[in-house]
Amino acid sequence: MNIDDAVTGHTLSDIPKLRILLSIPAAEFNAFIPAATRTALDELGHVTSIAPSDLQSPGAFARAAFDADVFITAWGFPKLDADRLSLAPNLRCVIHAASSLHALVSDDFWATGIPVSQAGAAMAPAVAELSLAFTLNLLRRINRLDHGLRNGETWDGTRNIRRAREICGARIGVVGASRTGRRYIQACQALGADVRIYDPYVQESDPLAALSTDLESLFATSDVIAVHAPSTPETTGLIGASHLALLPDGAGFINTARSTIVDMDALYTEVSSGRLDAALDVFDLEPLPADDRWRSLPNALLTPHLGGATANSRRRAGLIVVDELRRFLGGLPMEHALTRTDLEKMG
Known part of the structure; x- marks a missing residue:
């Protein structure tokens, strides 16, 4: 009009x-x-x-x-x-x-x-797209493969990491059906992913209600978790060590929202052990210090809070x-x- x-x-x-x-x-x-x-x-x-x-x-x-x-x-x-x-x-x-x-x-x-x-x-399409790029990267182990070839690992040694997966049929868990979360969900579904969500504000009349589950079940059944919730008093510390421990071995964790939603110490413990991979655009301390612990992990993919930019x-x-x-x-x-x-x- x-x-x-x-x-x-x-x-x-x-x-x-x-x-x-x-x-x-x-x-x-x-x-x-x-x-x-x-x-x-x-x-x-x-x-x-x-x-x-x-x-x-x-x-x-x-x-x-x-x-x-x-x-x-x-x-x-x-x-x-x-x-x-x-x-x-x-x-x-x-x-x-x-x-x-x-x-x-x-x-x-x-x-x-x-x-x-x-x-x-x-910014929603841009952040959702970065989250999708992170998802594909973690499923296909691109950051681990690249790191291996660039840092002295043998050809066969690099090829011998945990087997990659395709997004079609992958179980994707989304924390937060925000504007960005919904764009991300649409993109993952278009590529054949099996998506489930946790968002207590999703109404029964919402088409996404059929995908809803509790937070513990979401973590226990997902190959990749992507965080798209807002940073509010209610979501501060929402994801803790007990949730991360539920993720299957080799799963990926993505955060393009805010670090306050996640126990970052617990996440670091899981990722540094090699059990989980992570892709992060947000951190507790920004700019990320040159000697920050996250920078040294070959299975952590990092970007400097530019998801929406x-x-x-x-x-x-x-x-x-x-x-x-x-x-x-x-x-x-x-x-x-x-x-x-x-x-x-x-x-």
């Missing part, structure tokens, strides 16, 4: 332009806001672009925010507490170009009733921002708006 058509008696050209504070870290600005996206924003409002690092002092924030109707934010933007909100008296809407809002909003912000939206949906996902996030702004300007509900209750269930 055209936004112009949705606004009774008005077109966007009839509505006064908003004053927009666009604050994206300099290193990511062009990825989120390429030329075409910036042109679209300029058509919707008077845009002032200032990096979050330049808004940290109250004075700098006040000068940039005082006249702004809309904040477009990303990582590093100052937390919107009572003091900051008092410096932005005209603020009517916040659109977060990234995913998690926990570092941005506050009790004071929710009390204002100002609508807030985020572009986390842009593809060129495609960044462009999608910028387009979501533009679309949300158009909807707000046209008097329509934003598609990715969140409430305080929503945020309590999200990472």
Whole structure:
């Protein structure tokens, strides 16, 4: 539906332009806001672009925010507490170009009733794809084979590792039927995997309900476990040593969500023993230190928390921002708006 058509008696050209504070870290600005996206924003409002690092002092924030109707934010933007909100008296809407809002909003912000939206949906396909790549890698033992050939193992010795498996028919367990989890599930099923899930929030009417099981059964019957749950107080420490011990010998464990969900010491014990393989995009300490214990394991595949950071996902996030702004300007509900209750269930 055209936004112009949705606004009774008005077109966007009839509505006064908003004053927009666009604050994206300099290193990511062009990825989120390429030329075409910036042109679209300029058509919707008077845009002032200032990096979050330049808004940290109250004075700098006040000068940039005082006249702004809309904040477009990303990582590093100052937390919107009572003091900051008092410096932005005209603020009517916040659109977060990234995913998690926990570092941005506050009790004071929710009390204002100002609508807030985020572009986390842009990252779901990218994270799901990395998780799928990890799955194929662990099933086919690619990281172990590569490590063996590069580090002095004989040809026959490398070929003699535990036999690889195909994803068709593999038993895949998914912890968390999130946006990302659902994309991952679809991808695995398309390749013939037998998928089961653990997510206490899946309703009986949900098509995924037929795949649901308890956490212990999921671990005991899976060739690969992939974590796609949010990081919340409820999920902190959700996966412990007792769950990991249930995984069959040679199984794989994937985490592209948050390390707080897993007992990382228990996971390290299992992986360093050689019983399990792991593929990790998230860690307790980031950046991962050069001498970190995980770096030395040949059966641990590691990436530096970049699951959602593809060129495609960044462009999608910028387009979501533009679309949300158009909807707000046209008097329509934003598609990715969140409430305080929503945020309590999200990472």
